Amino acid sequence: MGQLLLHNLRIIDPFGEREFLEHASILIEDEVIKFIGRGFSHVGFEGQILDMEGKTVLPGIINAHTHLYSTLAMGMHPPQKTPKNFVEHLEEVWWKLDRGLDRASMLASFEAGLMDCIQNGTTTIIDHHASPNLVEGSLDILAAVAKSFGVNISLCFESSDRNGEANFKDELAENIRAIKKYTSNPHISPRLGLHASFTLSDESLESVSKALKDFPDCGIHIHVAEDLADEKDAQARGYRSVIQRLDDFNLLSNQSLIIHGIFMTREDRHILLKHGCKLVHNPTSNANNQVGVLETEIIESMGPGLGTDGMQNNMLKEAKEGTLVRGATESPRVDYLELLFQNNPDIAVKIFGKLIGHIEEEAQADLVFYDYEPRTELNADNYSSHLLFGLGKPSDVMTRGRFRLRSKKLVGMDESQIRENSRKQSKRLWSAMKAL
Ligand SMILES: [Zn+2]
Structure with missing residues (x-):
């Protein structure tokens, strides 16, 4: 896997090294986060660049x-x-x-x-x-x-x-x-x-x-x-x-x-x-x-x-x-x-036995992105109530540097087929339970 640069992000990692960082970029290489910050130079960068359009990102x-x-x-x-x-x-x-x-x-x-x-x-x-x-x-x-x-x-x-x-x-x-x-x-x-x-x-x-x-x-x-x-x-x-x-x-x-x-x-x-x-x-x-x-x-x-x-x-x-x-x-x-x-x-x-659950260099690139337009001021001092009462569901989810959910759609999976099958299986399971 090559390099992927995600830029234009609001990072919130409540107990991480970077608790709250706006206008930030994250560089991913080989399933792992390699750089986080505002000062990444694009000059000479040959990897993929994605504009994340100001999304809020939490650790997986x-x-x-x-x-x-x-x-x-x-x-x-x-x-x-x-x-x-x-x-x-x-x-x-x-x-x-x-x-x-x-x-x-x-x-x-x-x-x-x-x-x-x-x-x-x-x-x-x-x-x-x-x-x-x-x-x-x-x-x-x-x-x-x-x-x-x-x-x-x-x-x-x-x-x-x-x-x-x-x-x-x-x-x-x-x-x-x-x-x-x-x-x-x-x-x-x-x-x-x-x-x-x-x-x-x-x-x-x-x-x-x-x-x-x-x-x-x-x-x-x-x-x-x-x-x-x-x-x-x-x-x-x-x-x-x-x-x-x-x-x-x-x-x-x-x-x-x-x-x-x-x-x-x-x-x-x-x-x-x-x-x-x-x-x-x-x-x-x-x-x-x-x-x-x-x-x-x-x-x-x-x-x-x-x-x-x-x-x-x-x-x-x-x-x-x-x-x-x-x-x-x-x-x-x-x-x-x-x-x-x-x-x-x-x-x-x-x-x-590996670094997961934080947005840090050398952590596995598991990231959760939200399209979140807060209706009130959001800053380093008050993000907790936005997390508990504001965010809703993510728009995109990445694990090991690969998107598993993109614009609320599962990547490489048939959501309607999974739901149709689980509804069918739920009826079978419930009738099996009645016989026990
Ligand atoms: Zn239990």
Whole structure:
């Protein structure tokens, strides 16, 4: 790939080296940003030059926890039995949806989900997958779809005892197979996925612990203390907490992704900080499941990333809605843009081992462009409210120096065909769920 010079841009990278820069140019070479600034000399430049007409550009946006397998849930019928609590909600809704997936509906979920990610500027996705009736090879399907959209993907399978011992073994094996296959792929970060402590026996955790010893650079990705039921289960098994239980099985490291953590104790936080684990907060999912609001003190002490838990693919909306949900019950002292534009890149850099999530020299050229004509003054001091309340959807999205969305049209993909297929597959999936 040659050189590409994008000029006439307003750069906003809230926690980057260049927080706010107008009339700027970005030079890209070999998928990487090589120069940012105002003073690039065009004299003698032989690469391609694009006038970006004053567009606002953000770094490619990162979702630190989601479930692309649940993309076809929108509009599905309510459960036949009304759930009375969090675990019943899982049993009646999500554990039927994941068991209902077959190859065609899973592929449609990934395609429609990743298309929506690109259309919302989300270019790095940390996914937690479940399809208990199609385990082997499922992560290859996700990897292939992610490759076709040009996104960075972290993938894992939610290992769990909830569908029996044989299924757990297959799920653990799928994680191991993917870790071996994708560890050296720069665009794929495999993790060892676990559903949650309350669906895993001590014997299963022991086999995970043994397997993980062979992959010291790979951490677990697990839901923790999303609901009090998870903590009560760990205590009934003789542990002080879920985090204590995971630590007893040597499952925590500086590569671990700990999701939710709403009911963690102060001691749990100390254990996570000691190991350098990363916490991920999912405010709209927590509100939807009515499990509570993550304490401000936990956010301030842990510096969590921001995920959507499958609720949506627009991370600026997640940040806005997180701000509003928290503001409804307590003083909104949390800066959700810090979670999104500082903590998420920190997580991505750690698990992908390359510079992504900032507009900096030597960072991967993942960029999100907006045609944004603000109705009020926009400057270095007030851009935050424009990001949360003004921007809308991007006009163009680039990953690795290539446009994946140009003038709101997908590049090299048939959007209407993907939508038509996902509508067809959603009906098949919903009727499969009714039979479960
Ligand atoms: Zn989740």
